Amino acid sequence: MSNLTIDADRLWSSLMETARFGGTPDGGIRRLTLTEEDRQVRDWLRAQCEALGCTLTVDALGNMFATRPGTDPDALPIAMGSHLDTQPTGGKFDGVLGVLAGLEVLRTLDAAGYVTRRPLMLVNWTNEEGSRFSPAMICSGAYAGAFTVEDVLARPDAQGVRFGAALEGIGYAGAAPVGSVKFGEMFELHIEQGPVLEHEETTIGIVTGVQGMRWYDLVVEGVAAHAGTTPMKLRRDALATAAELILAFRRIALAHDGVATVGEIGVVHASRNVVPGEVRLTLDLRHPETAALEAMERAVEAELARPELAGTPVRLTRTWDSPPVVFDAGCVAAVAAGAAAAGYSAREIVSGAGHDSVYAARVVPTSMIFVPCKDGLSHNPAESATPADCAAGAQTLLNAVLARADRAEPE
């Protein structure tokens, strides 16, 4: 392993510089995918990569790939990256850190005149957040074959603007077919978006995988009735049943050591003096193990089938299933070695959140690096990571990527 050291100040400066694109008065970033702000940060990244002599390729979904040649022209690149789009009320680190740390790796190598054996590649995935075009991670998903390009291009935002039109609008509809830009491995640095590393005062999370997630829509059918004239015992109150379900889902998550979240709920034709006749809610179940996720789903179904709920039947529809991901052992080991070489405290961790690397891992060996974020907070203008932790993440990324790019054949 080399003795190269990333420039912590340069990395921090880039984080603050790009935070201008879509920056909000409260210190956050509102940089929805394929907007003018997204175009600005993309143009900035393109210019930085070209200044380093990298070749930029943009695919038909706007995914950006900057390649730095290695000494072996036949080797597939080692890729680094994440995403530059944010949530509507996003912060300065989610996604951005992974892209700018990759850029910092390239700058460090460039300043040292260091050429790796295998090429390196910096990736900026389009629309990771999914806030403008649903669902999240759809462009890394298309890269991995989980979505068709036509499907993605046709998706509308809340104003009815289609993905394809927005992409053309900012000039990032590239010529490269989706999936045609190949790389051999993928490393993604990201803030944890959870409280574990901060709570344990650990600098580096060696991400061994991503927990599985299943999303559901539920409809509870009761009977709307007058709030004043309908005795409690004659009610078929859809909201009372929804309340029982919300508490049951919490018990199920605790019993299986997973997580369950009802994030949205609404009464159809709601009125404060009408007993709710129909309630719609969402459910998000997550667990690192498929068997446990299955068991949680069965427990949910058993709950809905309870005879006590017969008067207010519930329809459950699974709308998304993202199986648990186990990252490549070699890539995970490279992250662990990279953190150890720099002397950082580190621990293995399973990602609770979804990332583009979930899809990258379907096609190439992949791992991720986590750094702590204040109070576990993300998707929030108050999202915060320290300069030292950001630098530690970038250094670990450099160490891991170098080790993999320079390692002996066979690949």
Next chain:
Amino acid sequence: MSNLTIDADRLWSSLMETARFGGTPDGGIRRLTLTEEDRQVRDWLRAQCEALGCTLTVDALGNMFATRPGTDPDALPIAMGSHLDTQPTGGKFDGVLGVLAGLEVLRTLDAAGYVTRRPLMLVNWTNEEGSRFSPAMICSGAYAGAFTVEDVLARPDAQGVRFGAALEGIGYAGAAPVGSVKFGEMFELHIEQGPVLEHEETTIGIVTGVQGMRWYDLVVEGVAAHAGTTPMKLRRDALATAAELILAFRRIALAHDGVATVGEIGVVHASRNVVPGEVRLTLDLRHPETAALEAMERAVEAELARPELAGTPVRLTRTWDSPPVVFDAGCVAAVAAGAAAAGYSAREIVSGAGHDSVYAARVVPTSMIFVPCKDGLSHNPAESATPADCAAGAQTLLNAVLARADRAEPE
């Protein structure tokens, strides 16, 4: 008591005829207050009353008062009536029946050439439903001094149109000061809007009063957090707390033999993969006795103060307090006698819903007559009452009103 009999077919014809004004394909009525449809049915009512030789007075809030003279020019009128506006998805009987049955009483007397000692008055109150301009019953409320006229005129609908502008728009901003049109007693026929009479196969409800109601807004403050990365035990989930409250309110209602309804709920900045940070909900408590209503409110407050909820504090704001109403014993007796004279099965009942008569009872002796409605349903296109029950209600109204209008002095 006279032997006059109302014309059941004529009453039913009028119900069906006026159902055209705002009639919907599903058999319901959408006749929001102070709209073109409201103007049409008001014009129709005015023409019918004038054809009977009645004098129509309209006050500054559009409340309509049609007077049929009696033999004693100094006596205050005996009033009958209800409202002609409907909910957005309303039916053919709620309110309308009370006005058209009053009209049928006037027509029956006119056809018989019968003149009462005291004058009679038919009243159509503006905006009973409160669906367009909140709150409900605001114009009978202003008549009784519970709201100022200026306050009512300034209230906006959901599109920002003010009550006063809408009233001028349909030509029903009358010259009479609100409260200046006096009457001595009030009788209101209405569908029950509940299941009791139908369930007990009883034709007439002798309404002895209206239960008290208290409305509340609640805000639950939790902490928004990532649905994937935040362990269940570290969550401060505002929706989970709201679910506990919904079930607690149900227990409280059952324990006090009252009713409690959460009709509206919403997650602020809802997202299916975010633990809810703030939830807003409504609560409607009702009970016929003030002491019990007080006890229910104290039980709600005790629930909110439970130490288990400390992580998600709840703010409770009472937005409305309508004390229980006990109707005038003489008026109630007149209804009972009127039903008995016609040989109808009858029982005393407390109204679970609010009515204009709640406010009328603040200023004059008042009672109400209920007739059954199918499945207790109202505020719904499927709202239904039989021709026979509508006629029985109108006959009871005629009998009660005649007895009171012709009874000997002193008033």
